[in-house]
Amino acid sequence: MxxxxxxxxxxxxxxxxxxxxxxxxxxxxxxxxxxxxxxxxxxxxxxxxxxxxxxxxxxxxxxxxxxxxxxxxxxxxxxxxxxxxxxxxxxxxxxxxxxxxxLDEVTVTATRTNSRIEDLPIKVEVLGQEDMDEESAVVPGNVSSILGDISIIHIQRTSAVNGNQAIRMQGLDPKYTQILRDGLPLYEGFSGNLGVLQIPPLDLKQVEVVKGSVSTLYGGGAIGGMINIVSKSPTSEKPTFTALLNRSGLKESNSNAYYSQRYGKTGLTLFAGYTNQQAVDVTGDGYTDSPEIKQVNFHPKFFYNPTDHTRMNIGYSFTDEHREGGYLPALEGTQPNAYRNITDLQRHTVDFDASHNTSETNAITLKGALSTFHRQNTDYQKLSDGRQSSLYLEGNNLKRFGKHQLIVGANLTVEAFRKNPDSTRLVDYTYQTIGGFVQDDWQVGSTVAVQAGLRLDHHNTFGNFLLPRLSVKLKPSEPWTVRLSVGTGYKTPNLFVNQTPGALNVSLIFPRLLPIDVANVKAEKSVGANMDIAYLKTFESGLSVQVDQAFYYTYVNSPVVSAFASTSSNLGAYTQLINAPYNLLSLGTDTYVRLEYDELELYLGYNHTLSRRDGPSSLGPSDNTYLPLAPQDKFSTTLAWEPEHFRFGIEAAYVGSQYLYNNQKVANYWFFAGAAEYHYNDHWRLVLNAENLFNIKQANYETVVSGPVTQPTFRPIWAPLEGRIVNLALKFTL
Missing domain, CATH: 2.60.40.1120 (Carboxypeptidase-like, regulatory domain)
Structure with missing residues (x-):
């Protein structure tokens, strides 16, 4: 029992x-x-x-x-x-x-760790999917408008007749801002001197703006800041299709379409767009304030995730553009000998990105791009014809252990320019840069995080560059965050990136450029520091308050500038690049306030920047000349109201204390814009937008063009040229 x-x-x-x-x-x-x-x-x-x-x-x-x-x-x-x-x-x-x-979590890709924006020790501002959706109907043809809404960014028009634009950050010349597409530096050298901002926002997921010196991340150039333009990826097995038609009073028409879908382990996105803009003389002086542009964009991207641990994508991007400006009767054929500026360009890019998680805490990534850029330009009846082939390859390993995220990698950048027989004196060149980098994100405790980075680059022409950087994030209490960052940078001399002349009347057109004297012209080196104090809180009433106060400092040694050469041609003196006998100093503050309550959203931004030369000159023992075309005061504000089925918005911007060459001050001006949108069933959107409501133009203050119509002279561009622009867009999403 x-x-x-x-x-x-x-x-x-x-x-x-x-x-x-x-x-x-x-x-x-x-x-x-x-x-x-x-x-x-x-x-x-x-x-x-x-x-x-x-x-x-x-x-x-x-x-x-x-x-x-x-x-x-x-x-x-x-x-x-x-x-x-x-x-x-x-x-x-x-x-x-x-x-x-x-609340629409934001992930930043530019820092390679794919971290949430609030976790990063470095300050990043993200214009997200909602911003891209709105901008795709407001200004369908390019991203310059939405970037210009940020107070620390100033969009500078670099040509009176061809409509090209460039970006200034922290008061520095456009060449000190690095632009990436999906984390790839595709717009360097010859391929980045025209039409970079002509990227339709319908194809984009977000734009990441990294302020200050971050050359440690991607190499030379990111001295004033970096902008990463991120493409969309397929998110659903249900097809998504968006079509957009737009017409503006400036005789611009846009037709854009976007398709996205996942098919199990594979996926596809496809963008196609066409822009047709007619040449327009707004001011009546006979010259085109808005050029003729015919542009085609085609961008398919394929995605493949064979397992939960492996993902890869490959994309192709094609741009074909014809751009023509100058004396309008010459474009119309009635005065064939008058001034014309004609550009034809083609850009082909193949890019890939592949990653594999070898374990739960380790990931290997390989990415790269191969692109070709061909540009033919006729300016002052002189032809220049060149091609650039570019290659970028990168491999990195991200290891997570304890409170650390350690990334180690290397990259190769190749820039090969070849000149076709023409009238310019430019010479062929091939630049190669091999770099290695290491970066550690260390969550020291619940209130302290540190990001330390080091990069070593070897340039085949301009030598070696060691770039350390350190960023610290402090969280003294829940609504407060403090970020501090110090970094170094460099910029190698390049004929095609000096978009702002170094002195008055110095021309940067290709027929006047002389090859770089590599034996005597050295690379620029810089040091920069940024501090950001942020407050973010949502109250029980539903009011959300975000306040950022930033301070920044940048110092560039012996900047490369354009100057008159001793030789001359029938167009005047040639232009050569030299190291200036002075340094550059830029320091300033940037204030950012965003309030959201119920259906209302208010943004206020104020940027004050002092950018000047620092060093001896012929003007005296110390040269305190302000950097030209860099506003010292910029104020931006946006107010949006979004009741059911509607969205209304007004914008205002003030540009003040802007100087040209030799401290010649120009007039301050306000810029106003307004938009109204009606949307129905998440399918239809009808948008009416008006830019520059009060018709501010540089021609209201001074004569922009002078001299004979066969060889005119253009004043530096410091204000809008086109005046008021009204457009109507219809957007359909399935």
């Missing part, structure tokens, strides 16, 4: 434990894969079985009935989520999404 009783107890115990199991669980952050401490893991119904994760994000649940198919995971700062139980795994890994994701 005793033996039978013992056997009965064993059978009862066995049947009681049948269908129960013990689970080892790890809870991670969905983006960083860092362990989530003190997360609660429990069964969804009574009787509740639960536990809390330790410092490694691990916990164990015992005696879980086999009937339980899911577990509920919650943690402070994260969305509460349910996860299926897969008993085949030794350790179940559950990844929580930040609670901010419900």
């Amino acid at each position: 005793k033996h039978l009783f013992s056997i009965g107890l064993l059978l009862f115990s066995a049947f009681s434990s049948f269908g129960q199991t013990s689970l080892l669980i790890r809870v991670e952050d969905s983006l960083t894969h860092a362990p989530v401490i003190a997360a609660t893991v429990r069964t969804p119904s009574k009787p509740v079985i639960g536990n809390v994760t330790d410092a490694n994000g691990l916990t164990r649940l015992t005696n879980v009935p086999a009937t339980v198919k899911t577990l509920v995971v919650s943690a402070v700062g994260y969305e509460t989520e349910s996860f299926p139980i897969t008993t085949t795994a030794d350790t179940l890994v559950f990844r929580l999404h930040s609670q901010d994701e419900s």
